[in-house]
Amino acid sequence: MTDRIVSWHASPSKPRYTPPAGAVDAHCHVFGPMAEFPFSPKAKYLPEDAGPDMLFALRDQLGFARNVIVQASCHGTNNAATLNGIARSNGKARGVAVVDPAISEAELAVLHEGGMRGIRFNFLKRLVDDAPKDKFLEVAARLPKGWHIVIYFEADILAELRPFIDALPVPVVVDHMGRPDVTQGPDGADMKAFRALLDSRDDIWFKATCPDRLDPAGDPWNAFADAVAPLVADYQDRVIWGTDWPHPNMETNIPDDGHLVDMIPRIAATAELQQKLLVTNPMRLYWPEEL
Numbered sequence: 001m002t003d004r005i006v007s008w009h010a011s012p013s014k015p016r017y018t019p020p021a022g023a024v025d026a027h028c029h030v031f032g033p034m035a036e037f038p039f040s041p042k043a044k045y046l047p048e049d050a051g052p053d054m055l056f057a058l059r060d061q062l063g064f065a066r067n068v069i070v071q072a073s074c075h076g077t078n079n080a081a082t083l084n085g086i087a088r089s090n091g092k093a094r095g096v097a098v099v100d101p102a103i104s105e106a107e108l109a110v111l112h113e114g115g116m117r118g119i120r121f122n123f124l125k126r127l128v129d130d131a132p133k134d135k136f137l138e139v140a141a142r143l144p145k146g147w148h149i150v151i152y153f154e155a156d157i158l159a160e161l162r163p164f165i166d167a168l169p170v171p172v173v174v175d176h177m178g179r180p181d182v183t184q185g186p187d188g189a190d191m192k193a194f195r196a197l198l199d200s201r202d203d204i205w206f207k208a209t210c211p212d213r214l215d216p217a218g219d220p221w222n223a224f225a226d227a228v229a230p231l232v233a234d235y236q237d238r239v240i241w242g243t244d245w246p247h248p249n250m251e252t253n254i255p256d257d258g259h260l261v262d263m264i265p266r267i268a269a270t271a272e273l274q275q276k277l278l279v280t281n282p283m284r285l286y287w288p289e290e291l
């Protein structure tokens with residue numbers, strides 16, 4: 001591994017769109033700081049430090065109230081950096097862990113105490129060495145009460161993953177909609193397959209995230225808006241939103257986070273949809289005791 005990557009915008013703009021009170025950035029990460037929380041020896045990228053102070057400053061600038069910090073693959077199965085971010089948030093962050101499937105119930109309870117409310121299974125070959133479905137199913141069956149599974153995969157393996165997803169015994173949240181080709185439009189093959197997945201169970205949720213990763217035409221990401229708005233409207237009670245800051249691996253076309261926030265009214269046109277996307281839905285998953 002060579003140089004450390006800076007994958008985030010140096011001076012994101014102030015968004016024109018103002019999120020509703022209590023809005024949750026429900027997909028973001030922290031990197032390090034490395035001196036305190038070293039990266040995994042198996043990490044596929046080595047980022048510069050992007051710690052909790054930076055995350056919370058961005059949260060405030062963008063007009064959000066809370067964060068869900070998802071353990072990034074560069075930290076492997078050591079969740080210390082993510083737990084540190086949650087601990088320093090004054091109750092304004094919760095998280096999703098990545099665990100060794102052999103983790104004990106006692107260790108899972110410690111993660112729950114630390115604010116974790118789910119675990120992530122990552123199927124992207126460029127990010128992880130292996131994704132053992134049998135072991136994932138085993139640990140999925142013994143999660144703390146109320147937890148869910150976050151799953152990250154690309155559209156071309158959705159068909160192959162269907163039996164595995166069907167067997168997951170808790171609610172499932174799909175990262176970045178399983179990376180559909182948004183240039184196919186709202187009725188393209190990838191969106192059809194993803195809708196079929198959502199129709200197969202009413203406890204499969206998704207993140208309407210990452211125009212920067214999914215729309216090759218770049219900002220203002222018009223194909224993303226066209227393809228995703230109907231999905232948000234049709235499945236409005238099980239969709240959440242996040243910045244994806246600090247945008248792991250984005251070395252070119254790094255998004256302006258203010259512009260990402262300005263995508264929100266384009267995929268959720270009414271105040272009612274925005275309230276569900278940014279407040280009600282993420283609160284149901286991450287702070288249900290407050291509802």
Ligand SMILES: O=C(O)c1cc(C(=O)O)oc(=O)c1
Nearest residue numbers: 071072073074127175248249
């Ligand atoms: O597409 C990616 O490169 C990516 C990586 C990670 C991670 O490294 O955890 O998380 C994401 O949400 C997206």
